[in-house]
Amino acid sequence: MLDLLCFINILEALLIQGSSNKYITASTDTEEQSFPVPKALNTHAEELNLDVLLRKADNLRAKETSKTESFELLDDYKEKFRDEVEFIWRFARAYGDMSELSTNIQEKKHFANIGKTLAEKAVTRAPMNGHCHLWYAVLCGYVSEFEGLQNKVNYGHRFKEHLDKAIQLLPEEPFLYYLNGRYCYAISKLSWIEKKMAATLFGKIPSSTVQEALQNFLKVEDLHPRFSKSNYMYLAKCYIDLKQTKEAMKFCNLAEQLPCVTKEDKMAHEDMKKMCTAFKG
Structure with missing residues (x-):
């Protein structure tokens, strides 16, 4: 019966991310010594100041193949800048990247926690910083897998709460609308009986429509044309x-023009091929 409640798998499908002020605590050990942190590729001959460090880490992360190096760079400075908010949320994001990149279940769980x-x-520390809310939502999603x-x-409720707050604080960030579109789309696919069952077991389940999901995905394209293959899908x-x-065929064709950069892109590419085949057939 529970398999019908696809709401509980929304975050697993997204690979991202109660209303009380108490944060959910994972039931697993999150001590850093549980797993060795990958050794840095480079020994930094000179100390970087915070602004230079963050810029360098962001630039490295922009390339899928350099995300591990970005993480390692931040890890080198975790003691020096442990109390700097701009460092903290980036380091959290980097742990999310490592969780996504890892193929070992225990390591994925460890990094996510x-x-x-x-x-x-x-x-x-910074409740009015939209990036903090964004990456808290995303990491809740990663943790929810386990x-x-x-x-x-x-975690689904927590994800939506912080996603909405992030959108309020960062209204021009396309990634947020992409995540919200994914969330709305998943909710829209729940049948009446699935909603009823979920509400009976867990309380009120949010509602949404395909039209709401569409508006979010269109907002992504408006803010950042050619944002991703997945958004087109x-x-x-x-x-x-x-x-x-x-219109569907138009976006299938646009998706085919974009390269596969991430794991999500590759999955979207396979889905798009099936859809295009169905259209042409």
């Missing part, structure tokens, strides 16, 4: 659901 703890610290049924739902899916075949 440390990242969530750091992101929680960032939100507590949690039981009840915590998956709790979801635009196509929304238009298919709305029976607007011409």
